[in-house]
Amino acid sequence: MARENSNGRPTGLTFNQRAQIFDRTAARVTKEYFDPNFNGTKWPDLARESRQQILALEDADAFEHAMHDLVRRLGTSHTGFFHESVKRVPARLAIGATFHRTETAAGTLWIAQDVHEGGPAHAAGLKPGDVVRTIDGVAPPSNEPPMFAMGRDVDLALDRGSEHLALRISIPTPRSKKQPTATLKAVTWSIVEGNVGYLKVPILPGALGLDVAREIDVAMRELASCDKFVLDLRGHVGGGLGVLRLMSHLTPDRIPIGYTVTRKRAERGYDKASLPVLDRLPTDLPNPLAIARMAFKYAGRDTSVALVSEGLGPKRWHGRAAILVNEHTISAGEMVAAFASENRLAAIVGVETAGRLIPGSSSKVGAGYMLVMPKAEYRTWGGLRFEGRGVQPSVRFVWPAGPDLTDLSGQLSGALSALRGR
Structure with missing residues (x-):
């Protein structure tokens, strides 16, 4: 039996437990990792070569670190191995x-x-x-x-x-040990420098994102009279399908955004135009009915899907928008920036984003340990892949480094300057 401390974290595992966890992890990666070529890493060979060395680690922390390092050798973001006691986040x-x-x-x-x-x-x-x-x-x-x-x-x-x-x-203790994240204020907005709408979205909570989508709608109604618009995605940590609503507000039309493709779909071949389409979040319905509708349409099926903007109609500031990003902007934040850049919907202001744009999924592999890895990849409709390389800014602004560090208002000033010519 595993020895545990007061928070349920193992302090020791038997050899058989370590072997079972290792083999489950290796099997899941081999079968479910989105790329059958394992991102060019020959990962199954790496796992076989390191198995005995890792299984010899009796200390639970050393075993966890070694397993994390092994999984990380796949070379993709949203990839790792950790215990649900969330000691290192x-x-x-x-x-x-x-x-x-x-x-x-x-x-x-x-x-x-x-x-x-x-x-x-x-x-x-x-x-x-x-x-x-x-x-x-x-x-x-x-x-x-x-x-x-x-x-x-x-x-x-x-x-x-x-x-x-x-x-x-x-x-605080996270609400979900599969996705340990502190609660943040997801949507804030104001009117700055005359009549410029400012919206900050650091996270898009909820798998379906219905509540945050409604919050974004409220903000957009409050900013409807603004002549220009700044979306602040600096330090954005990711989230769920609420990203569709955020992207949809950037254009009046229904236009293709991008698509996710699972390993199974990639191996048998696909046409992006024939993928199932997600083009609406049913925020007009109460959550139970909205969830039931989404489940009926998508649950239990291959999760490959094409995203299309919802066609929310024109806004006064369309064509005069800027998006703030930095090296900490990841995941859904990068989806928004990539969509806006590819379709010339906004100036991207800041530095290259993190290049962590791939959907991660978590699985239990025994004794409270979790494997996190991407089971699908995301591409823009134009076929661009931003995993491993970020979205490039159209207006470069480097956060100051040195003894005169204050706040981040300088980048907002840079965005406003970029908008003055629009």
């Missing part, structure tokens, strides 16, 4: 913040960049530009951004300009 998911890495004579600094409203970091008082000195008394590693355990408090020592500060961040 990226900051963007655990606390609703991202960090910028800066090299100085004194060593590597991790500087808070995006701090999303409603998240644990924002509630604790973390601000863009804060330099993290220690986390629970230990300096963060230089080779990866800060990671956090969910369901506990964490103490940060910070430099804010010349001030030395201490913050305690209370990180």
Whole structure:
């Protein structure tokens, strides 16, 4: 039997347990990973060659790290291996913040960049530009951004300009252990610089995204009289089908957006124009009826699908829009930026996005461990694939790095400048 600590995390696994977890993981990757060529990595051979070495690791943490490293050798985003006790979660998911890495004579600094409203970091008082000195008394590693355990408090020592500060961040237990994410304020909006509508969407919660789609609709009604529009996707962490509504507001028409293709569909061949079409979120219905309708149409079938915008009609600001992105914009945020760029719906302002645009799915593989990997890939309607390379900006704006770090308003000013000529 596995030995567990107080939060249910294994401290030791038997050899047979490790073997069972390893073999389940290897079988699922071999059968279900979206690319039958394993992204050019010869992954099944790598798994066979490393099996005995990994199974010899009696320490549960060492076993988990080795399994994570093995799965990560597939070379795609949304790919990993972790325990459901969510001990190591990226900051963007655990606390609703991202960090910028800066090299100085004194060593590597991790500087808070995006701090999303409603998240644990924002509630604790973390601000863009804060330099993290220690986390629970230990300096963060230089080779990866800060990671956090969910369901506990964490103490940060910070430099804010010349001030030395201490913050305690209370990180809640995630609602879903399959997709551990802190709750963020998903939609905020305002009118800036005269009559420019500003909408910030850091996350699109919910698999079907019905509630967030309705929130986006409310924001768009409030901003309907604006002459120009800025969509802020800096630090966007991803989400579900609410992304269809967000993209649909960028164009008056029904136009193809992109498509996802599973391994099964790819292996037998397909015509993108013949894929099942998702072109409407039934937000006019109560959630139970809307969910039932979506389930009747799509559940239990191959998940390959073509996305088409909903045809929501013209807006005053169409043709005069900008989208803010940065190196932390991932997943659904990149879908929006790619759609807008490919169809010339908005100026993309910032730096290249993260190149993490592929849908990930999680599976249980035993003893509380989860395998996460993409079972389908996403391409724009023009056939572009942004996994591994991000969406390029049309207006480049690099977040300042140095002793004068303040907030992120400079990039918004850059977007407004880009819109003045439109």
